[in-house]
Amino acid sequence: MTTTFIRNHQYNYIKKQSDFVLKTLRSVADRRVLETVRYSAEVNVTEAFSSLTVDQEQMLKPISTLEKAEDFQQYISGFEPYLEPFPPITLKQIQKLFPKNKKMKLPDLASFDFRYVTYLAWADIATNKLFIVYPYEGQFIGVEGRIIPTHKKGYCLFCNRQQELAFLTVKTKPELASADNIASVGQYVCIDNHGCNQSITDISSLERFVLSVQK
Incomplete structure (x- = not known):
């Protein structure tokens, strides 16, 4: 059974960080700048959570290794089963x-x-x-x-x-x-x-x- 742990605003934040990394990859040639942005994105997405299991942290970290737009799309879509929905209400x-x-x-x-x-x-x-x-x-x-x-x-x-x-x-x-x-x-x-x-x-x-x- 999949354990949900990502709230909507955290999911949006991961997408925002991913978009920034991809934009930087497309516009910046300096490898030092790219590595700094990659590292910052990895730190930012993990620190967006108050607590993470080892497996959950490993799911988030690849943001610093992605290269192509398809990689980022797969990275984001892979979190959908882990989204924690708004509590049931009648x-x-x-x-x-x-x-x-x-x-x-x-x-x-x-x-x-x-x-x-x-x-x-x-x-x-x-x-x-x-x-x-x-x-x-x-x-x-x-x-x-x-x-x-x-x-x-x-x-x-x-x-x-x-x-x-x-x-x-x-x-x-x-x-x-x-x-x-x-x-x-x-x-x-x-x-x-x-x-x-x-x-x-x-x-x-x-x-x-x-x-x-x-x-």
Whole structure:
């Protein structure tokens, strides 16, 4: 039985490192530079994991020895059986995360390939709402916010890539605030959640945001 150990953002990071090595191979002739890039890529992909078995580490290390585009493609595709999917979730569980929104639009869970999902997100265009579900320490956190398309490109808080953004505003009540003291937090995020999930390589900013606005 295959043991999964690679989360989506780690998989994206491995792809990003692989793309950088391949690009360097195609554009740089200096062998010293190439060897430095190869070594750095190997170190980076292994350090992206808090713990690895000997076999898992040996699976990652060949990034420093690849030569051709086909080699990199095989290297990346070889990790697909080891992807750790987004934890199983039902529509009933999702509804419980948003108890105050009785008429919320629910996602089509069958449309997601959960191997490539870091955070589950879907928009309700009719109400300009964005819903986010994120797994954290064995539980799910639900975030509901209002989105306004900016029709401009910039850097997304979650994936840190330059893409068309939306401004996401989430109401949050400080723990010791009065009933009327409701603040809001706003951040620029990708308007394309699917593309964001395909690009995110670090979950630090995403987790900080989700934990700061959770109810």
